[in-house]
Amino acid sequence: MKILWQIIYPIGLYELATAALFLLWPDGDALLCQGISALVTTAVLLPLYEKDCGGASAGESRARRSWRLAFGGIGASRLVWLLLAGASASICFNSLIGFSGLKEVLTGYEQTAGLIYASSFWRQALLAGVVIPAAEELIFRGFLYGVLRRFSFPAAAAGTAALFGLYHGSVVQGVYAFMTGLVLALCRETCGCWGAALLVHISANLTSLAVQAAAGDLLAGAGTQAVLAAAGALVLWGSLRRLSRGEERPVR
Numbered sequence: 001m002k003i004l005w006q007i008i009y010p011i012g013l014y015e016l017a018t019a020a021l022f023l024l025w026p027d028g029d030a031l032l033c034q035g036i037s038a039l040v041t042t043a044v045l046l047p048l049y050e051k052d053c054g055g056a057s058a059g060e061s062r063a064r065r066s067w068r069l070a071f072g073g074i075g076a077s078r079l080v081w082l083l084l085a086g087a088s089a090s091i092c093f094n095s096l097i098g099f100s101g102l103k104e105v106l107t108g109y110e111q112t113a114g115l116i117y118a119s120s121f122w123r124q125a126l127l128a129g130v131v132i133p134a135a136e137e138l139i140f141r142g143f144l145y146g147v148l149r150r151f152s153f154p155a156a157a158a159g160t161a162a163l164f165g166l167y168h169g170s171v172v173q174g175v176y177a178f179m180t181g182l183v184l185a186l187c188r189e190t191c192g193c194w195g196a197a198l199l200v201h202i203s204a205n206l207t208s209l210a211v212q213a214a215a216g217d218l219l220a221g222a223g224t225q226a227v228l229a230a231a232g233a234l235v236l237w238g239s240l241r242r243l244s245r246g247e248e249r250p251v252r
Contacts, residue, residue, distance in 0.1 A: 006147045010139040014041040031119045035127035038135035049142050073191035082196055085239035086203025092232025093179045099225040102172050124209050133201040140164050141188045141197035157185035190243050
């Protein structure tokens with residue numbers, strides 16, 4: 001029962017904050033409401049997460065401890081490979097879904113995409129690209145991953161990816177989120193910090209937004225999507241291999 005509560009309450013808090021904002025501001029910008037709720041949720045959950053991780057080292061400031069818990073396993077070379085993994089995962093998985101035809105046969109995707117793309121590009125980049133991923137990664141690769149990792153890495157990776165997919169609502173977004181969630185969990189495990197997954201998530205979302213804004217219609221052909229999916233998969237595989245051979249992860 002305790003484990004179930006530890007899984008439910010971080011997601012529940014985010015959902016409650018979002019629902020409250022939509023009730024208070026029914027005619028407001030949907031992406032902005034989601035971004036504000038993400039900021040509120042992060043501000044509330046981050047101290048709780050850090051408390052669960054134990055006390056600071058001798059002479060360690062609060063800010064330094066927060067940075068260590070989030071990004072302590074990431075050096076310069078890993079930073080590059082994490083960003084590349086996110087970009088290639090975005091290209092690979094979006095192309096696979098486009099090639100499969102799921103967007104045309106299933107409902108829900110267009111409505112959700114419309115809410116995001118209705119905002120200006122820079123608002124999309126800030127909120128959907130950075131702010132919202134921060135809240136989601138703190139929840140899924142922070143809290144939930146830590147709970148499920150007590151059992152095993154496969155349980156943590158599959159469990160958080162499945163919950164991440166269900167959380168996104170529509171089938172198309174759920175499939176994309178599940179595949180991406182597995183990559184995020186692997187990066188989280190390899191680097192030993194939830195900030196690794198955050199960097200991958202930010203890179204993936206910004207890549208999706210940039211591709212959609214710059215050349216969305218030009219890449220819609222089935223042949224193009226097949227080539228992009230294969231190229232993205234190859235780069236993703238290489239990035240994950242290099243990450244696994246990178247710096248030593250910190251012992252916490």
